[in-house]
Amino acid sequence: MMNIVRVVFFASFKERLNCGSLSVTLEDNATIAGLCGELASKDGVWKEIFHKPSQAVKVAHNQQIASLETVLADGDEVAFFPPVTGG
Amino acid sequence: MMNIVRVVFFASFKERLNCGSLSVTLEDNATIAGLCGELASKDGVWKEIFHKPSQAVKVAHNQQIASLETVLADGDEVAFFPPVTGG
Amino acid sequence: MTNMNQKSSPLLSPNYTIAICSEPLDLAALNGRIQKGVGEHGASVIFTGSVRASDEEKGLVAMTLEHYPGMTESTLQSIIEQAITRWGLVNVVVNHRVGRLTAGEPIVFVGASALHRLAAFEGAQYIMDYLKNKATFWKKEHYIVYGKETSHWVAEKKSDEQSLSRWSE
Amino acid sequence: MTNMNQKSSPLLSPNYTIAICSEPLDLAALNGRIQKGVGEHGASVIFTGSVRASDEEKGLVAMTLEHYPGMTESTLQSIIEQAITRWGLVNVVVNHRVGRLTAGEPIVFVGASALHRLAAFEGAQYIMDYLKNKATFWKKEHYIVYGKETSHWVAEKKSDEQSLSRWSE
Numbered sequence: 001m002m003n004i005v006r007v008v009f010f011a012s013f014k015e016r017l018n019c020g021s022l023s024v025t026l027e028d029n030a031t032i033a034g035l036c037g038e039l040a041s042k043d044g045v046w047k048e049i050f051h052k053p054s055q056a057v058k059v060a061h062n063q064q065i066a067s068l069e070t071v072l073a074d075g076d077e078v079a080f081f082p083p084v085t086g087g
Numbered sequence: 088m089m090n091i092v093r094v095v096f097f098a099s100f101k102e103r104l105n106c107g108s109l110s111v112t113l114e115d116n117a118t119i120a121g122l123c124g125e126l127a128s129k130d131g132v133w134k135e136i137f138h139k140p141s142q143a144v145k146v147a148h149n150q151q152i153a154s155l156e157t158v159l160a161d162g163d164e165v166a167f168f169p170p171v172t173g174g
Numbered sequence: 175m176t177n178m179n180q181k182s183s184p185l186l187s188p189n190y191t192i193a194i195c196s197e198p199l200d201l202a203a204l205n206g207r208i209q210k211g212v213g214e215h216g217a218s219v220i221f222t223g224s225v226r227a228s229d230e231e232k233g234l235v236a237m238t239l240e241h242y243p244g245m246t247e248s249t250l251q252s253i254i255e256q257a258i259t260r261w262g263l264v265n266v267v268v269n270h271r272v273g274r275l276t277a278g279e280p281i282v283f284v285g286a287s288a289l290h291r292l293a294a295f296e297g298a299q300y301i302m303d304y305l306k307n308k309a310t311f312w313k314k315e316h317y318i319v320y321g322k323e324t325s326h327w328v329a330e331k332k333s334d335e336q337s338l339s340r341w342s343e
Numbered sequence: 344m345t346n347m348n349q350k351s352s353p354l355l356s357p358n359y360t361i362a363i364c365s366e367p368l369d370l371a372a373l374n375g376r377i378q379k380g381v382g383e384h385g386a387s388v389i390f391t392g393s394v395r396a397s398d399e400e401k402g403l404v405a406m407t408l409e410h411y412p413g414m415t416e417s418t419l420q421s422i423i424e425q426a427i428t429r430w431g432l433v434n435v436v437v438n439h440r441v442g443r444l445t446a447g448e449p450i451v452f453v454g455a456s457a458l459h460r461l462a463a464f465e466g467a468q469y470i471m472d473y474l475k476n477k478a479t480f481w482k483k484e485h486y487i488v489y490g491k492e493t494s495h496w497v498a499e500k501k502s503d504e505q506s507l508s509r510w511s512e
Contacts, residue, residue, distance in 0.1 A: 173480020
């Protein structure tokens with residue numbers, strides 16, 4: 001079975017990737033780490049950010065802060081963004 | 088030589104003594120403790136407050152918090168009041 | 175985007191509002207919402223954070239605030255509910271600006287009222303510290319250098335992360 | 344009774360005003376004096392303390408605030424100058440009501456602005472804690488009990504004295 005997840009990017013990531021959101025098809029039981037692997041398989045900047053993502057890559061799963069081990073289900077939303085700087 | 092000091096009272100002291108201010112003539116080099124002795128020589132409430140004044144009797148000398156050992160000079164202002172409760 | 179919460183205690187039911195807005199903050203109206211009820215609550219604290227005009231000297235002309243719609247509101251909601259529980263806050267108002275702002279414009283308003291001053295001070299400061307560290311906002315600064323506009327995303331501050339340590343119980 | 348202090352740093356000269364007044368506090372005007380300059384300063388904190396309307400249940404009908412003219416102002420001045428030195432505050436406004444007040448009316452306004460939020464929060468809280476413990480104000484509460492007005496002077500609070508301990512360096 002395959003799952004489709006919606007992936008969104010913010011701030012410097014959105015600009016560097018020139019992409020606000022996309023849909024990715026993943027195998028059942030894929031994790032956010034697996035999703036990063038998929039994204040890193042694209043060209044330069046994608047690889048820079050998502051191949052072994054650093055502490056400066058924050059991730060949210062269905063709008064809650066999450067870890068790379070989180071398992072994804074069909075229809076989930078995953079967001080990647082740099083550390084927050086509001087207020 | 089004799090010194091005249093102005094003595095002022097606030098809040099519950101002013102009410103209990105039924106007195107906002109008075110002038111007291113003291114000997115040279117008299118201290119605030121000596122002034123308290125003078126005041127305590129009056130009737131009931133005066134004695135209650137000024138005979139061996141408790142921690143709850145605050146004193147200011149020329150509008151600065153002072154101790155009973157402070158030596159008084161002619162024209163000084165001494166204030167007695169309970170702990171502050173503003174704000 | 176406004177959330178309202180009313181609990182059922184008859185006398186002092188805590189309530190809060192959260193707004194993320196692209197219009198300038200109306201400080202007079204926001205102040206009134208915190209200070210009007212202050213008679214019931216005894217103490218209120220209002221924090222306002224703005225684009226520093228003094229940064230204009232470095233050539234700052236504007237700032238752009240971006241956020242993650244949905245996640246920002248739910249993060250703020252959970253921060254505010256924690257503050258209400260911990261300090262017994264009676265009323266909380268949080269407004270945050272997004273979009274392009276110029277020097278001097280307010281970015282964030284946090285107001286909190288409580289029965290006593292310690293709760294109002296600590297509650298408001300807790301909300302601001304967590305907002306700075308957890309709410310999904312990002313700041314981009316626009317500079318004019320040698321007549322040319324450049325911009326860069328603001329980096330996170332170590333001092334902001336450290337500000338949370340005081341709240342660990 | 345207003346004191347003004349202007350120091351000579353060209354950009355951000357700290358200044359403060361102190362007022363003890365028997366007229367109701369004009370919160371909108373006071374807020375404006377702190378928040379208007381906020382663009383230059385980045386961060387501002389406003390504290391407002393009022394006669395708790397919830398104390399009306401206990402029969403509280405009014406409060407009378409007395410003070411020691413002259414000493415109050417010089418005490419506040421020294422508290423504010425210490426706060427300016429310690430936190431680099433840019434602008435401070437302190438207004439305190441005296442005379443007879445009814446439930447809901449503001450008693451005290453403390454506003455402080457600074458470059459960063461920690462300084463504004465701590466500076467304002469320091470001023471309030473010292474005002475509570477050192478400024479020569481006394482509060483008398485007026486109650487109606489069984490149809491008869493009684494009044495008593497408020498006793499000092501242990502928690503107020505304890506609030507100073509956090510500021511010892």
